[in-house]
Every structure is written in structure tokens, then in C-alpha cells.
Amino acid sequence: xxxxxxxxxxxxxxxxxxxxxxxxxxxxxxxxxxxxxxxxxxxxxxxxxxxxxxxxxxxxxxxxxxxxxxxxxxxxxxxxxxxxxxxxxxxxxxxxxxxxxxxx
Numbered sequence: 001x002x003x004x005x006x007x008x009x010x011x012x013x014x015x016x017x018x019x020x021x022x023x024x025x026x027x028x029x030x031x032x033x034x035x036x037x038x039x040x041x042x043x044x045x046x047x048x049x050x051x052x053x054x055x056x057x058x059x060x061x062x063x064x065x066x067x068x069x070x071x072x073x074x075x076x077x078x079x080x081x082x083x084x085x086x087x088x089x090x091x092x093x094x095x096x097x098x099x100x101x102x103x104x
Contacts, residue, residue, distance in 0.1 A: 063098040 055061045066082075069075040082091050 060098055063095050067092075067095045067099060 051065065055065065067075075067078060069078050079092065082095075083089065087094075
């Protein structure tokens, strides 16, 4: 990668060179990020596909998805959102009953 003179930022005649330099850097940045972005999309798509297969095979899995997040912090947020915006403690108790087969 070629070095860029900082004096071009302060020289009005060097503005075109700055734009050209930044366009080349942006193109190189995008080119190097494409494989990582492709892998992220592949992982996201395969996860959604696997989740849909599991949800069709096991009926209680929908309740599990509603109650448990992908990361521990997601589980906390799901619990709080059910308590604050959903059915409250009654909905959490119903999800726990379906998931853990609790009998009252």
C-alpha cells in the first residue's frame, strides 16, 4: 500500500488526490471484507434453517425459542421483555410449564 502525504490535507490543490486515495482504500477494504461477510451470511442462513427444522420436529421448541436467547444476555432481555411487554409472569409460567413439563 502506498504512503499518503499528510500535507495533501492542508493543500487545496491536493483534494483530488485525497478523494482518489480514499476511493482506492475503500475498494480494497470492501474486497477484503467480502469473504468474512459471506461467512457471516452463511452462518446466519444455516442457523435459521436449522432452527426451522427443529421447530417443525419438536413442538415445544417454539416455546424454547421464545424463552431462551442465542447468547445469555439475549435470554435476560427476552425474560424482561415478556415480563414488561408480554403476558407477564403468567406467560413465563406457561412457557416454563411447556418447556420443563411442570405439573401444578
